[in-house]
Amino acid sequence: MRHLIAILLQNEAGALTRVTGLISSRGYNIESLSVAPTNDPSISRITLVTTGSDAVIAQINSQLQKLVDVVTVEDMTTGDHLARELALLKLQVAADQQDAAAQVVHRSGGKVLSTEPAWIVEIAGTEDMIAEVIATLSAFGEIVEVVRGGVLGISRTGRRAPTAR
Amino acid sequence: MGSAPHPRAGEMMTGAEMIVQVLVDEGVDTVFGYSGGAILPLYDAVFCHNEATAGSMPLIVPANEQGAAFMAAGYARASGRVGVALVTSGPGATNTVTPVRDSMADSVPIVVICGQVPTSAIGTDAFQEAPVPSIMGAVAKHVFLVTDPTRLEATVRTAFEIARTGRPGPVVLDIPKDVQNWRGAFNGSGHLPIPGYRQRLNRVGANKLSESACAALLAALERAERPLIYAGGGVINGGAAEALRDLVHALRIPVVTTLMGIGAIDTSDEMAMRMLGMHGAAFANYAVEDCDLLLAIGARFDDRVAGNPAKFAVNAKFIAQFDIDVSEVNKVKHVHWSHLGSLPEALTALREGARRAGFRRDWSAWHRHCDHLRRTYAMNYDRASTRIQPHYLLEEINRLTRGEAIISTGVGQHQMWAAQYFDFRSPRLWLTSGSMGTMGFGLPAAIGAQFAMRDRVVIDVDGDASIRMNIGELETVTTYGLPVKVVVINNCGDGMVKQWQKLFFKGRLSASDKSLHKKDFVKAAMADGFEFSVRLESKADVPRVVEEFIRFPGPAFLEVVVDPDAGVYPMVGPGQSYDEMITGEFIASRKSVEVVPPGESEMF
Numbered sequence: 173m174r175h176l177i178a179i180l181l182q183n184e185a186g187a188l189t190r191v192t193g194l195i196s197s198r199g200y201n202i203e204s205l206s207v208a209p210t211n212d213p214s215i216s217r218i219t220l221v222t223t224g225s226d227a228v229i230a231q232i233n234s235q236l237q238k239l240v241d242v243v244t245v246e247d248m249t250t251g252d253h254l255a256r257e258l259a260l261l262k263l264q265v266a267a268d269q270q271d272a273a274a275q276v277v278h279r280s281g282g283k284v285l286s287t288e289p290a291w292i293v294e295i296a297g298t299e300d301m302i303a304e305v306i307a308t309l310s311a312f313g314e315i316v317e318v319v320r321g322g323v324l325g326i327s328r329t330g331r332r333a334p335t336a337r
Numbered sequence: 338m339g340s341a342p343h344p345r346a347g348e349m350m351t352g353a354e355m356i357v358q359v360l361v362d363e364g365v366d367t368v369f370g371y372s373g374g375a376i377l378p379l380y381d382a383v384f385c386h387n388e389a390t391a392g393s394m395p396l397i398v399p400a401n402e403q404g405a406a407f408m409a410a411g412y413a414r415a416s417g418r419v420g421v422a423l424v425t426s427g428p429g430a431t432n433t434v435t436p437v438r439d440s441m442a443d444s445v446p447i448v449v450i451c452g453q454v455p456t457s458a459i460g461t462d463a464f465q466e467a468p469v470p471s472i473m474g475a476v477a478k479h480v481f482l483v484t485d486p487t488r489l490e491a492t493v494r495t496a497f498e499i500a501r502t503g504r505p506g507p508v509v510l511d512i513p514k515d516v517q518n519w520r521g522a523f524n525g526s527g528h529l530p531i532p533g534y535r536q537r538l539n540r541v542g543a544n545k546l547s548e549s550a551c552a553a554l555l556a557a558l559e560r561a562e563r564p565l566i567y568a569g570g571g572v573i574n575g576g577a578a579e580a581l582r583d584l585v586h587a588l589r590i591p592v593v594t595t596l597m598g599i600g601a602i603d604t605s606d607e608m609a610m611r612m613l614g615m616h617g618a619a620f621a622n623y624a625v626e627d628c629d630l631l632l633a634i635g636a637r638f639d640d641r642v643a644g645n646p647a648k649f650a651v652n653a654k655f656i657a658q659f660d661i662d663v664s665e666v667n668k669v670k671h672v673h674w675s676h677l678g679s680l681p682e683a684l685t686a687l688r689e690g691a692r693r694a695g696f697r698r699d700w701s702a703w704h705r706h707c708d709h710l711r712r713t714y715a716m717n718y719d720r721a722s723t724r725i726q727p728h729y730l731l732e733e734i735n736r737l738t739r740g741e742a743i744i745s746t747g748v749g750q751h752q753m754w755a756a757q758y759f760d761f762r763s764p765r766l767w768l769t770s771g772s773m774g775t776m777g778f779g780l781p782a783a784i785g786a787q788f789a790m791r792d793r794v795v796i797d798v799d800g801d802a803s804i805r806m807n808i809g810e811l812e813t814v815t816t817y818g819l820p821v822k823v824v825v826i827n828n829c830g831d832g833m834v835k836q837w838q839k840l841f842f843k844g845r846l847s848a849s850d851k852s853l854h855k856k857d858f859v860k861a862a863m864a865d866g867f868e869f870s871v872r873l874e875s876k877a878d879v880p881r882v883v884e885e886f887i888r889f890p891g892p893a894f895l896e897v898v899v900d901p902d903a904g905v906y907p908m909v910g911p912g913q914s915y916d917e918m919i920t921g922e923f924i925a926s927r928k929s930v931e932v933v934p935p936g937e938s939e940m941f
Contacts, residue, residue: 182533189474234663
């Protein structure tokens, strides 16, 4: 099963390498990864998407918790959560398709950030929705580049992220 | 830690002097290391400290940095205290990668302090520069690169804290030369914030065995006819050997131990069933096959024990596990009951819970069965042989040392024979590279152990191939006048590799035979200053020469030319179940088993 794991990590030299190194050296795969500081500048948050059996995911979670820099590990997938992704698209839109393309972007809640020399579009949403918008837009012109930021997750509970088990 | 300020608080010092002061505060009485450009400030600070304190922190110099870190590991394994190695940048640091990984795999607390090129030169491919944080990050429990000198002393203290707490392990400090030369005010206290680590540690430490969990386990024991304890290295690392013994005596449950768990219970205890696993005693492995309840304590079902996890302890209806590391529970084998927490407390709580509940269970039929297994499937070898059998040699040494000596080993056949034939009355006497299986471990580990335990007889039981890996350390033994005993069991090559090649590769001895090698070990040891350096080739001389060797007051070296065809039995092939155990010609077997090469993917 696909799991979305959120890791709070101390902002120390080499900390990110230790997380990714652990995952690769134990033979687990990373589908997407996003990292940025939190409102506490000494702590970064990693959102990691990986796939594996329950046993593999349990191992990933417990091995991550053995890293000294790791503050908490939260498997989002086990609780009620929201997952969102940001994508930037670059496309060449035929002159007679520009209105239709703009409508697709607006309906999806996205923005056209620039139109010259190429269209640059910003879309935020679920992974499926982003994939769908990309597919729809490809009918109006040529997709030149797709930049996806990786999935971010947040739990719906009113509390802060629970501490690691 | 008291609240009184440090006597040197506020004093201006160099970073190197601060490191030395923190080592003193952490109780370090010996350090091991090899000098070089990037660690010179620290070496100078150690020199000055020793000059001022009548040599209170000897710095022991090996032939190679791998030796230094294995000495630190041997010191730690024998004493339970943190071992310390100080090495220079680049090659000095990379030479310690093997002992750092070895210590991680066997949960041994060491701190390795590496010099690093100056902060301004990091990343420029400077002379003797290596990316130590990246390299060590993959193998150590933790690594710190110190770039902010104001955090140096707190970092060094925190390194010791991380090394010794929880599941112990190696911590590497990478300290640029300019940070060692920096001058600042010594604070005398303070650690780095490592909130996640401490929180998890406190939670596991506070996790007491609940009454309901205790009752559930006692209920399972009540139902069991044939309970067996499977004790691992965690019992020793967790300081739980006494608690285990008391529990075993109170409940009268037989105990098998892993390679790392040897000494967790006195091997001569009436409940001790010796070592299980790939080269475990046949009776130990049969007990595992026959038990209906298995209690894993500080053991992790590794592939040398549970080569085939699905068929391991196949008749156990209930498996319970005590550990301190959450990732070891349900990693290999599903367990029915587990407790995560400090072992001494948990084992004591179980014993107390049993006492309060008036738990009384008569397992005398199972005890008789275990006695029968021990007698019928006892360890044995070719006693009538005219050649020296390695087992015979070890029995003769054991007759004199009586389970009280510290025994270190290399890796291979001699290691397994030593595990099988020596007695160990207490923990921390058996020093072996269990998980990593590092050849060359034995000699430096023995040196480190002798520094930690000055009054113990320390014997490196080595192989002719293993000792070659760190043979430079023979000189270290005599340089420091250590009474370490080095016995090389010479079977002309990589005996264990040859055994596998005979069993699984139709006897093609690819690169494992050394019978044409010219090395004269006795002369080599003499050249390194061993006054006792003897070759033993005749079986009749074994008792006399072994006695002279063990009784020799100083460094002693003994090469024993043994039967090169002696095998290690029993053997459970890689990936195989205990049902497929072969016992060789001299140990009885419950059934005749054909040697079947394991699946190719299992061949490690």
